[in-house]
Amino acid sequence: MSDVKQSSIQIVKAIGGKDNIAAATHCVTRLRLALKDEGKVDQEALDQIDVVKGSFSTNGQFQVVIGQGTVNKVYAELVKETGVGEASKDDVKKASEQNLNPLQRAVKTLADIFIPILPAIVAAGLLLGINNLLTSKGIFFSRPVIEVYPAWADFTTMVSLIANTSFGFLPALIGWSAVKRFGGNPLLGIVLGLILVNPALINAWDFGKVEIPTWNLFGLEIQQIGYQGQVLPILVASYLLARFEQFLNKKIPESIQLLLVAPIALLVIGFLSFIVIGPLTFAIGNALTDGLVGIFDHASWLGGLLYGGFYALLVVTGMHHTFLAVDLQLQGSALGGTFLWPMLALSNIAQGSAALAMMFIVKDQKQKGLSLTSGISAYLGITEPAIFGVNIRHRFPFIIAMASSSIAGMYISSQGVLGTVGVGGIPGIFSILREYWLPFAIGMLIVLVLPFVSTLLFAKMKKKDVKYGTRDQSLS
Structure with missing residues (x-):
């Protein structure tokens, strides 16, 4: 019997047997399992298996750390050993959600939205760090690097442009991920996010510094303000967009859905975003931020x-x-x-x-x-x-x-x-x-x-x- 097959058999036994597995998949380094009862896991026996480098439970999933290159082999043997069909990550997520309480479900929803956009955010943060190295004085010289070596100035400008794009268009990133998570068309989420940061709007970072122009919608005055860097407005708008899109898909004949669903959904949710969602969530976000800042100030x-x-x-x-x-x-x-x-x-x-x-x-x-x-x-x-x-x-x-x-x-x-x-x-x-x-x-x-x-x-x-x-x- 091969070492991989033996390890797979030992893992199945340690996690409570094949009858305890609701669904199973793997990522680059870990087995990701939805177990029916995590109380049946023999942690000590699992830890003693040679290929196992650790294990933990999170968001209703029991994950076994094995390592890159080996995990896919162990998973293949596990599927053969248990008869559990190969599952996607979404399948395991759905199976594991049955073990979550409402708070855990809410936390998991936010995690599902923000984890996919982390690479863009982390990359932007690292590039901003490089920009800081080149533009701050007292690090390498008494003056900034771009003043000592002017040839680096345009390079630094480009780095700053690339770095700030992810943060400046953050609502578009969140819109894509959130609408996808809520079951809508993620491309509409991107468009909705871009609508909220359209350059024609007053930048949210200038709020309170300049006079804000307004739209007059049949006697109702709406501020023409963007929501750059804001999280709550696009989260709420994305949820409503996905739900409204689902509603329209049920009511509109399939033959004309392509023509009508997206324009109607974007128009209605876009209007609501500027009239109700944006101002309300912007105020809530600012209140929460001010409260948190106040605690740390005092x-x-x-x-x-x-x-x-x-x-x-x-x-x-x-x-x-x-x-x-x-x-x-x-x-x-x-x-x-x-x-x-x-x-x-x-x-x-x-x-x-x-x-x-x-x-x-x-x-x-x-x-x-x-x-x-x-x-x-x-x-x-x-x-x-x-x-x-x-x-x-x-x-x-x-x-x-x-x-x-x-x-x-x-x-x-x-x-x-x-x-x-x-x-x-x-x-x-x-x-x-x-x-x-x-x-x-x-x-x-x-x-x-x-x-x-x-x-x-x-x-x-x-x-x-x-x-x-x-x-x-x-x-x-």
Whole structure:
């Protein structure tokens, strides 16, 4: 029997047998399973399987980390072994949603909307970091690079143009993803988003600075304002657009749907967006933003302490995706940046440092390798392998990393650090506004050193070895 087939049989047995599998698929590195009862999973047996590098449950899915190149082979054997038909990711999502409560469903919906557009947002954040390097003084020279080397000026202008496009046309990105998620035509979502940021409208970032022209619609005056960088208006409008499109498809004969559905849907929802949806959600978004900013203005240390400390728990529950909308809303406000994203980056680093420390504590060679690779991954902004594969498994490194991130979050919040949505982990410094690099660097130093040293000292103080696949209660 081949090693892959044997591993597949062991995995099926560990997750409760083939009768416990409702649907199964895989991504680049993980098996993604919708299980009927996750309580039947034998976690210890699963952890001992050679090809398994970790496992975790999120959004109703049980995911088994195997690795690129091997996961597809294991999946093929799993399908043969269980008789479960090959499923798409959407099939598994639908099957897993049966295990979710209303709050989890809402969180999952937001995650389904924002995760697909993350590459564009992260790329934009990284490019803005490059732009900051070239346009800020005091980094390489006393003057900006583009002043020392004028030939770089036009290059920098192009970088800035490319970087700001994703944020400037954010409603189009959200419109595409949201309408698709709600069951409508995603192309109409793009058009709706572009309508809300049409250059003929007054830019939302100029709201309150210039006189706003108005439309007179039969005696009703409507402000000609765009919604650049805004999240709530396009989310609500996209939901209504998808539902209205579905309604029209049911009522209009198929032979003329192409001619009538899109114009009617865009016209009605477009009008509603400017008359009701936009002004109402814009006000709500500003109120929420002002409230959050007010909390951090009056007790920034407390906000940083809580968000910095508990961000890793948000990752565990999957709720961290909902805060991307908050980050984008903050970034599109008069504040000009977000104070939440910098704490995300520090939380990434803290979990990575704790995972790396475990490499010097555990005896099992497989766990040592996982601690190293997952720690590096967390340093680059991807924390799931470190959190689920190492830190939560032993509990105390996860708690120490949270406490360290809390301290660092408290510090950078007290210094008013702002950044843009972009990359996390150590490269996250490029997403920080130039004037806050020093306090953020101090925060990075805290989460690089404190979790690593504290994890080692805690384990040494208890004088116990942490074994792979077990939780030593004396270290909890």
